[in-house]
Amino acid sequence: MTTKMMGEPVARVEDDRLVTGHGRYSDDLAPEALEMAVLRSPHAHARIVSIDVDAVLDVAGVHAVYTYEDLEGPLAEPLPLLIPHPNLTHGRTQYALAKDEVNYVGEAIAIVVADNRYLAEDAVGLIEVQYEFLAPVVGIDAARAADHLVHEDVPGNVAATMEQSFGDPEADIGGAPHRLTFDLEIERSASMPMEGRGTVARWDEDLKRMSVWSSTQTSTGVRAAVATKLSLDLSQVDVITPDVGGGFGAKIVHPWPEEVLVPMAAKVLGRPVKFTEDRREHFISSAHERGQQQHIDVGFDDDGRILGLSVQFWHDNGAYTPYGLIVPIITSTQLIGPYKLPSYRVVFQSLYTNTVIVTPYRGAGRPQGVFAMERTMDAIAAYLGKDRTEVREANFIQPDEFPYAHGELSFQDGRPLIYDSGNYPEMMRKAKALVDWDEFEKIRDEARAEGRKVGIGIACYVEGTGVGPYEGGHVQIETSGKVKVSTGLTTQGQGHETAFAQIVADELGVRFEDIQVVTGDTRRSPYSVGTFASRAAVMSGSAVALAARAAKAKALRLAADALEVDVDDLEIVDGIVRVKGAPASQIALGTLAVLSNPLRYAFDEASRAATQFAVGDPTKPPVAEDDEPGLEGKDYYSPMRSTFASGIHVVIVETDPETAEISILKYAVVHDCGTLINPRIVEGQVHGGVAQGVGGALYERMAYDETGQLQNASFMDFLMPYVTEVPESIEIDHLETPSPLNPLGLKGAGEAGVIPTAAAFAAAIEDAEGFTITSMPISPSELYALRLEKATD
Numbered sequence: 199m200t201t202k203m204m205g206e207p208v209a210r211v212e213d214d215r216l217v218t219g220h221g222r223y224s225d226d227l228a229p230e231a232l233e234m235a236v237l238r239s240p241h242a243h244a245r246i247v248s249i250d251v252d253a254v255l256d257v258a259g260v261h262a263v264y265t266y267e268d269l270e271g272p273l274a275e276p277l278p279l280l281i282p283h284p285n286l287t288h289g290r291t292q293y294a295l296a297k298d299e300v301n302y303v304g305e306a307i308a309i310v311v312a313d314n315r316y317l318a319e320d321a322v323g324l325i326e327v328q329y330e331f332l333a334p335v336v337g338i339d340a341a342r343a344a345d346h347l348v349h350e351d352v353p354g355n356v357a358a359t360m361e362q363s364f365g366d367p368e369a370d371i372g373g374a375p376h377r378l379t380f381d382l383e384i385e386r387s388a389s390m391p392m393e394g395r396g397t398v399a400r401w402d403e404d405l406k407r408m409s410v411w412s413s414t415q416t417s418t419g420v421r422a423a424v425a426t427k428l429s430l431d432l433s434q435v436d437v438i439t440p441d442v443g444g445g446f447g448a449k450i451v452h453p454w455p456e457e458v459l460v461p462m463a464a465k466v467l468g469r470p471v472k473f474t475e476d477r478r479e480h481f482i483s484s485a486h487e488r489g490q491q492q493h494i495d496v497g498f499d500d501d502g503r504i505l506g507l508s509v510q511f512w513h514d515n516g517a518y519t520p521y522g523l524i525v526p527i528i529t530s531t532q533l534i535g536p537y538k539l540p541s542y543r544v545v546f547q548s549l550y551t552n553t554v555i556v557t558p559y560r561g562a563g564r565p566q567g568v569f570a571m572e573r574t575m576d577a578i579a580a581y582l583g584k585d586r587t588e589v590r591e592a593n594f595i596q597p598d599e600f601p602y603a604h605g606e607l608s609f610q611d612g613r614p615l616i617y618d619s620g621n622y623p624e625m626m627r628k629a630k631a632l633v634d635w636d637e638f639e640k641i642r643d644e645a646r647a648e649g650r651k652v653g654i655g656i657a658c659y660v661e662g663t664g665v666g667p668y669e670g671g672h673v674q675i676e677t678s679g680k681v682k683v684s685t686g687l688t689t690q691g692q693g694h695e696t697a698f699a700q701i702v703a704d705e706l707g708v709r710f711e712d713i714q715v716v717t718g719d720t721r722r723s724p725y726s727v728g729t730f731a732s733r734a735a736v737m738s739g740s741a742v743a744l745a746a747r748a749a750k751a752k753a754l755r756l757a758a759d760a761l762e763v764d765v766d767d768l769e770i771v772d773g774i775v776r777v778k779g780a781p782a783s784q785i786a787l788g789t790l791a792v793l794s795n796p797l798r799y800a801f802d803e804a805s806r807a808a809t810q811f812a813v814g815d816p817t818k819p820p821v822a823e824d825d826e827p828g829l830e831g832k833d834y835y836s837p838m839r840s841t842f843a844s845g846i847h848v849v850i851v852e853t854d855p856e857t858a859e860i861s862i863l864k865y866a867v868v869h870d871c872g873t874l875i876n877p878r879i880v881e882g883q884v885h886g887g888v889a890q891g892v893g894g895a896l897y898e899r900m901a902y903d904e905t906g907q908l909q910n911a912s913f914m915d916f917l918m919p920y921v922t923e924v925p926e927s928i929e930i931d932h933l934e935t936p937s938p939l940n941p942l943g944l945k946g947a948g949e950a951g952v953i954p955t956a957a958a959f960a961a962a963i964e965d966a967e968g969f970t971i972t973s974m975p976i977s978p979s980e981l982y983a984l985r986l987e988k989a990t991d
């Protein structure tokens with residue numbers, strides 16, 4: 199048997215390259231390229247009266263300067279609204295370069311292309327813009343008050359209002375034995391990948407071809423954008439994704455202005471052009487997320503069982519809506535979590551503010567939804583004086599109730615919200631065991647007796663993963679017997695090279711070391727969607743499995759012919775097709791690859807080398823009658839709906855009675871992403887997610903002042919957790935409830951770590967302090983202020 203690879207904690211093969219400094223990022227490419235710098239708005243809201251670029255062109259080494267006036271054809275139209283929605287009655291997207299007005303600090307106004315970035319930056323400083331100032335709308339309160347408007351034709355700053363419901367929550371809440379109402383708030387934060395956004399473009403005037411290297415989460419999206427905006431055919435544009443130093447959502451948007459402006463400049467100037475975002479640009483001109491205000495109204499019985507839930511929330515979508523309503527729709531549907539609600543109503547407004555646009559950031563709306571639901575569970579438990587786990591258990595969907603539909607609710611992909619599989623009671627049993635939950639009351643009391651404050655918090659979540667519509671896989675067996683696997687989605691550090699090789703090794707019966715995986719190259723995979731929404735394992739994992747099965751079926755057909763046996767009598771072990779029970783009768787996959795090629799090689803079986811080639815025997819087709827030449831398999835996977843991963847996080851914190859410093863004593867996770875491809879990768883993903891969650895719970899916020907200036911747009915001021923602030927160790931226990939929706943039973947894992955973290959911390963701090971926590975993040979100074987406030991209440 200070939201060594202089984204699925205489920206094994208194989209070390210990531212890409213890490214040798216990535217952690218030893220041999221990764222190749224977009225900025226490493228084309229050192230001869232001209233470089234682009236961007237003039238960005240210093241004002242949150244203003245009309246552009248005039249732009250004077252005259253001084254720029256006098257600078258030696260400057261090749262071009264462009265403003266909106268220089269954009270032509272589709273490039274002069276607003277950038278696309280990627281996911282329109284019928285409720286998005288007032289969707290707005292920005293222009294590649296601002297036309298007439300700017301709506302946030304950081305919006306691109308002009309670009310300069312020069313011999314190098316230093317010259318380009320200096321020249322940007324010579325552009326003179328006259329502005330007429332407009333009142334900025336900063337924060338959800340200002341947007342709701344609507345004293346001023348972000349877009350003068352959008353009444354009330356409301357991009358969209360949306361409502362979904364099932365049952366009769368008003369009647370159920372009104373008739374319930376108990377009712378609670380309260381308000382919650384979550385601050386804005388943002389993804390902080392190590393590598394900023396980056397694009398390099400080269401135009402070949404002879405071949406009329408554009409090559410783009412982009413640090414993107416969706417190479418096909420960039421290709422579509424470049425082709426459309428520059429009026430090229432898709433087939434004239436290649437987009438190659440080199441190594442990408444993290445994305446976390448910010449690199450999904452396609453296109454960013456720079457992603458179309460760089461190819462435009464390359465085409466006009468006939469020289470390669472490059473842009474690499476710096477850290478300040480990332481803060482003020484990429485994307486943020488999370489900011490929401492929520493109002494909860496819940497009715498429940500004596501056991502803590504929810505009878506009706508009504509949620510209203512206000513979502514800060516920033517200045518434009520390129521991603522439509524995707525984030526608030528995710529909040530509104532994923533909020534329900536692992537619970538069975540007899541009735542539910544959710545109403546949200548997506549509001550414009552004069553701040554950076556809001557697009558999905560790892561977790562994408564779910565941390566806010568989980569915060570709402572888990573704060574609700576804790577509030578019910580506190581009201582009834584019950585254990586917090588007991589209240590959750592009373593509301594769990596039971597293992598025999600899958601598939602479970604939440605009334606008529608639609609998920610983010612527009613399909614019905616139906617959970618495929620899970621076992622939430624078992625997950626709770628495991629979580630309690632990991633932290634000795636039932637013993638904690640004693641520990642808390644003992645600590646209190648010593649003047650210490652310790653608390654435990656728990657949070658459950660369910661995460662829709664693996665959204666469609668499709669992803670493809672291509673498995674090609676070389677004449678050397680090595681296997682090349684390609685899939686179109688891109689990789690930002692998730693370990694796809696390893697995980698997809700594990701899948702193909704098992705499906706095909708080849709050695710893991712003989713497999714090479716390529717992602718995010720439109721030349722190999724022209725049809726693909728991209729990496730986001732924890733979809734790669736489910737989508738591309740399934741696609742490469744199906745492609746490997748197709749390649750295997752073809753190999754077995756060819757081998758059966760060559761060995762004159764029945765296909766069913768064959769097996770593939772370590773890349774050799776052999777007759778079951780008679781292994782001496784065998785043929786290597788590499789040899790079959792030779793046989794399947796009309797331009798046959800004379801092949802030396804011993805050295806596995808092609809010595810010379812000749813056209814094959816014309817009297818005998820090289821492959822079976824209906825087969826195409828080449829030993830390869832190709833397939834696409836398209837799921838009928840999303841699959842739902844789930845998990846529980848438990849955190850124990852200690853808060854300093856004097857300084858209010860918050861220390862993490864223990865962090866434990868139970869996680870279910872269906873069949874595990876690679877537990878080590880999944881644990882790495884969970885660790886990374888928890889680290890980001892710690893940031894969202896305790897440190898990170900976008901500190902806008904009332905004029906719309908981001909006060910903390912650098913790592914000097916924006917508190918991202920260091921290794922000293924994240925849990926020293928995270929205990930993880932896995933549960934595997936395979937999804938019935940895809941061939942391998944997979945569910946996604948890439949965002950799980952970040953989703954319930956803020957809710958778990960809020961609960962733990964609340965438990966340590968004895969008063970309610972209703973907003974996140976909570977820093978020591980905020981906790982200290984809360985203590986003072988509660989003491990005087």
Ligand code: MCN
Binds near residue numbers: 693730735736945948
């Ligand atoms: N995996 C597995 N078994 C499963 C499920 C997943 O072994 N049952 C593995 C997969 O093979 C993959 C990894 O876990 O190697 C994550 O898989 P998946 O959940 O499908 O997520 P994606 O690969 O689609 O990655 C996207 C996800 C998202 S949405 C964000 S945001 C995010 C994240 O991944 N951004 C990341 N993790 C990141 N990790 C890094 N290093 N950098 C980012 O930018």
